[in-house]
Amino acid sequence: xxxxxxxxxxxxxxxxxxxxxxxxxxxxxxxxxxxxxxxxxxxxxxxxxxxxxxxxxxxxxxxxxxxxxxxxxxxxxxxxxxxxxxxxxxxxxxxxxxxxxxxxxxxxxxxxxxxxxxxxxxxxxxxxxxxxxxxxxxxxxxxxxxxxxxxxxxxxxxxxxxxxxxxxxxxxxxxxxxxxxxxxxxxxxxxxxxxxxxxxxxxxxxxxxxxxxxxxxxxxxxxxxxxxxxxxxxxxxxxxxxxxxxxxxxxxxxxxxxxxxxxxxxxxxxxxxxxxxxxxxxxxxxxxxxxxxxxxxxxxxxxxxxxxxxxxxxxxxxxxxxxxxxxxxxxxxxxxxxxxxxxxx
Numbered sequence: 313x314x315x316x317x318x319x320x321x322x323x324x325x326x327x328x329x330x331x332x333x334x335x336x337x338x339x340x341x342x343x344x345x346x347x348x349x350x351x352x353x354x355x356x357x358x359x360x361x362x363x364x365x366x367x368x369x370x371x372x373x374x375x376x377x378x379x380x381x382x383x384x385x386x387x388x389x390x391x392x393x394x395x396x397x398x399x400x401x402x403x404x405x406x407x408x409x410x411x412x413x414x415x416x417x418x419x420x421x422x423x424x425x426x427x428x429x430x431x432x433x434x435x436x437x438x439x440x441x442x443x444x445x446x447x448x449x450x451x452x453x454x455x456x457x458x459x460x461x462x463x464x465x466x467x468x469x470x471x472x473x474x475x476x477x478x479x480x481x482x483x484x485x486x487x488x489x490x491x492x493x494x495x496x497x498x499x500x501x502x503x504x505x506x507x508x509x510x511x512x513x514x515x516x517x518x519x520x521x522x523x524x525x526x527x528x529x530x531x532x533x534x535x536x537x538x539x540x541x542x543x544x545x546x547x548x549x550x551x552x553x554x555x556x557x558x559x560x561x562x563x564x565x566x567x568x569x570x571x572x573x574x575x576x577x578x579x580x581x582x583x584x585x586x587x588x589x590x591x592x593x594x595x596x597x598x599x600x601x602x603x604x605x606x607x608x609x610x611x612x613x614x615x616x617x618x619x620x621x622x623x624x625x626x627x628x629x630x631x632x633x634x635x636x637x638x639x640x641x642x643x644x645x646x647x648x649x650x651x652x653x654x655x656x657x
Contacts (some may be wrong), residue, residue, distance in 0.1 A: 313330065314329070316333075316362070316447065316448055317446070317447055317448055317449040317450075317505065317543050318447070319331060319333065320333055320505075320506075321449075321547075321605075322450050322624070322626055323626040323627065323628070323629060324506075324569050324570055324591060324592045324627075325546055325626070326346065326589075326592075326623075326625045326626045326627050327625065327626060328569075328624060328625050328626060330537035330562075330627045331655060331657075332618065332628055332630060332654075332655035332656070333629040333630075333655075334360060334583075334630045334632075334651040334656060335360075335594075335629070335630070335631050335632070335657045336360050336361070336631075336633075336634070336644075336647065336648060336651070337632065337633040337634060337635070338350070338644075339398055339399055339633070339634060339636070339637075340374050340375065340398045340399075340410045340587075341371075341396075341397060341398020341399055341634040341636075341637045342377055342398070342634060342637070342644075343369060343371045343636055343640070344371050344372055344374075344397070344398055345398075346641050350641065350644075351366045351367075351369060352540075353409065353641070353644065353645055353648070354366070355648075356648075357648045358505060359652065359656050360522070360648055360651060360652070365376060365595065369424065372471050374397070374398060374429050374581065376393040376400065377394055377400055378394060378398055378400060378401070379394055379397065380395065380396060381394065381395075382394045382398035382401065384401070384428075385405075386427070387420035387425045387427055387428065387429075387621065388406060388407065388408030388420060388425050388427065388460070388463065388464065389417065389418060389464075390405065390406065390463045390464065391403065391596050392404070393406055394526050396511065396637070396639075398637060399635060399636070399637070401461045401512075403462075403466075404467050405649055406463070406464055406465055406469070406540060407464055408465050408484065409465065409466050409469060409477070410530055411480045413515055414480055414483065415483065416510070418545065419487060419488070419491045420491075421496075421533060422491060422494050422495035422498060423498070426455070427459065430644070431563045432433040433498060433502065435533050436502050437502045438445055438543045439651070440502050440503050440504065441503070444503070446458065446541055449505050449506065450498030450503060450504045450505045451504060451505070451506055451508060452496075452500070452502065452506065452507045452508065452546070452603055453499070453506035453507070453508050453509060453539055454461070454492055454495055454496055454499075454509040454510075454537065455492065455495065455509075455510065456510050456511065457488070457492065457510065457511035457530070457533065457534070457537075458493075458512065458513040458520075458530055458552075459511060459512040459513070460488055460509045461481075461484065461485070461488070464484065467482070467487055467505075471520070471521070472498050474521050474522075474525045475531065477619060481529065482529065483603030484534055485530070488533065489532075489533045489536055489537070491532065492509075492533075493536060493537060493540065494540060496537055496540055497540070499543065500540070500546060501543045505546065505549055505569060505571070506546060506547040506548070506549050506570075507541045507546055507547070508549045508550075508551065509537070509538075509548065509549070509550050510552070511550060511551070511552045512551075512552050512553045512554065513526070513530070513552050513554065513556070514552055514554015514555050514556045514574075514577060514578075515516060515552055515554045515555065515577075516554065516573075517555055517577075518554075518555050518557075519554070519555075519558060519559065520554075521554065523558045523559055523562075523622070524630055526559055526568045527559075527560070527562065531559075531562055531566060533562070534562075534566040534567075534568075535565075535566045535567070538550075538566045538567035538568060539566070539567045541567065542567040542569075547569035547570065548567055548568050548569050548570070549568075549569065549570040549571075549594070550563065550568045550570070550571050550572075551571075551572050552571070552572070553574055553577070554577050555574075555577040555578050555582075556571070556573065556575065556578070557582050557586050560586040560587060560591060561589075564589065564590060564591050568591065569591075569592060570592040570593075570594050570595075570629070571587070571591060571592075571593070571594065572594040572595070572596045572631055573587065573593060573596060573636075574596040574598075574599075575595060575597055575600045575613075575617070576600050576601065577600045580617065580620055580621070580634045583621065584620055586621065586622060587619055587621075587625060587627075587628065589625075591627075592627045592628070593627060593628050593629065593640070594627070594629040594630075594631050595617055595621065595628065595629065595630050595631060596631050596633060597613060597614070597617070597630065597631065597632045597633075597647070598613060599632075599634070599636075600637060601613075602634060602636065602643060603636060603638040603639055604608065604641045605640075605643050606643070607642050607643055607645070607646035608646070609643075610643050610647045610650060611646050611648040611649070611650040613628065613651035614647065614651060614654055614655075617630060617656050618630075618654045618655060630651060630655055632644075632647045632651070
């Protein structure tokens, strides 16, 4: 049997994996809500949660920016505010709302700081070496790309910047590219199999900006970062919510190995036509529909996705992100069972 790493690489590279990789994301609010019942469910699905040890979770623990009413300033200078316990807040104060601040503002140093904390690179390298010995996939983490821009400027300001083609925006993208390129090289030097980047740029119906604006301003940043990875033999996983069908060809050209298109925003047919056999799909199941689903609906969705998107040579992963406090536990359980039945067996 292949290791997790070998099977993942075969999936991304269309080299006939033994199973379809699946991942389940659980928001902190779900542990606070379901507590030991959720841990019991996790323990029943060890292939989906390898290495998980029950009894060590503080069900009430929340990371920074996840406490209701909390204000939190990150290392980029963005002030976050939370209005719903257990789900990430949003930026409410933007350090570059006034372009006059650009002359003195600086991003955090990736040699020492992440968005919300610090990083110890010797420890990172030691951890990655251990993962390689155990046959595990070695993950590296870039940070926010397009979404960093509206965190720094504010969404409305950023849309006007694109419309007016402000030179300050070009400079900000240049600064962001330099930061992310430094961070990328640190991860590559540490020894990873894949770099993960986040870039929420889509809406329910299309991009937040015109595709031509994407190609003029954002695509060069993507190409610089992603080709740096690919030239080093490292894959690129790009996460972005919304409908990105208009730029799938651009993502492939930039060097993306894997993207997580949302099922509802892109539709199963749209994903099949744009991605299948061309770019590995990490299908983001319909989280907008999770709260109203019955277990049978969840099971049917997983099966339909596999039936319509899977190829013997690979190119498909499944992702279920349970992020709301209104998702029934039996729907989460049905998803895990369906993943094991249709993807992992």
